[in-house]
Amino acid sequence: MNIDLPGFSDPVHDAQACFRAVLDAMSRPGTVRAAGAGLLPPAPLAPATAAVLLTLVDGETPLGMAPLFQPAADWISFHCGALVPADAGRAAFVLATALPDLSMAAQGSDDRPEDSATIILQVASLAGPSRFRLAGPGIQSHAILAVGGLPADFVARWARNQRLFPRGVDLILCAGDRLAALPRGIRVSEV
Numbered sequence: 001m002n003i004d005l006p007g008f009s010d011p012v013h014d015a016q017a018c019f020r021a022v023l024d025a026m027s028r029p030g031t032v033r034a035a036g037a038g039l040l041p042p043a044p045l046a047p048a049t050a051a052v053l054l055t056l057v058d059g060e061t062p063l064g065m066a067p068l069f070q071p072a073a074d075w076i077s078f079h080c081g082a083l084v085p086a087d088a089g090r091a092a093f094v095l096a097t098a099l100p101d102l103s104m105a106a107q108g109s110d111d112r113p114e115d116s117a118t119i120i121l122q123v124a125s126l127a128g129p130s131r132f133r134l135a136g137p138g139i140q141s142h143a144i145l146a147v148g149g150l151p152a153d154f155v156a157r158w159a160r161n162q163r164l165f166p167r168g169v170d171l172i173l174c175a176g177d178r179l180a181a182l183p184r185g186i187r188v189s190e191v
Contacts, residue, residue: 030139053093063084119170
């Protein structure tokens, strides 16, 4: 068990700062925000990933989790109170290091799009090597987002998800102590 590793040093302030970073990243797709600086979560969690979990996941939030994160499950359960692991199809959040099949996550419905899942994807970097052009709500003309660690067919997979709007999943990308977000309504193409 690794529950003795601390969570946020100032839970209220740190959670508010992370929530603001996630909200800003969702509102302005393509922007990269700081989150989790100084946080020392157990491996394999990156600081930004841990910060997002500490901020958004609680005892009433079903969390689906890739097997790679199993060594951190006790820490996540202890600090977040999360229901770990949940079936990915019922999870409000899905924690992964490889982009899962987006259709397997909760998609919401036309009447209740808020019932869809958010995938927290820990990627290699938010500095490249792949570059994507983003367009849609929250972006004046277009934005460029560089990400390392997405699959070669990401654009096609995201297009299928985006066409489901208002249903579909949202994506929070975390690398080190940085995060970015792709809400389901954003169109993505390769640069």
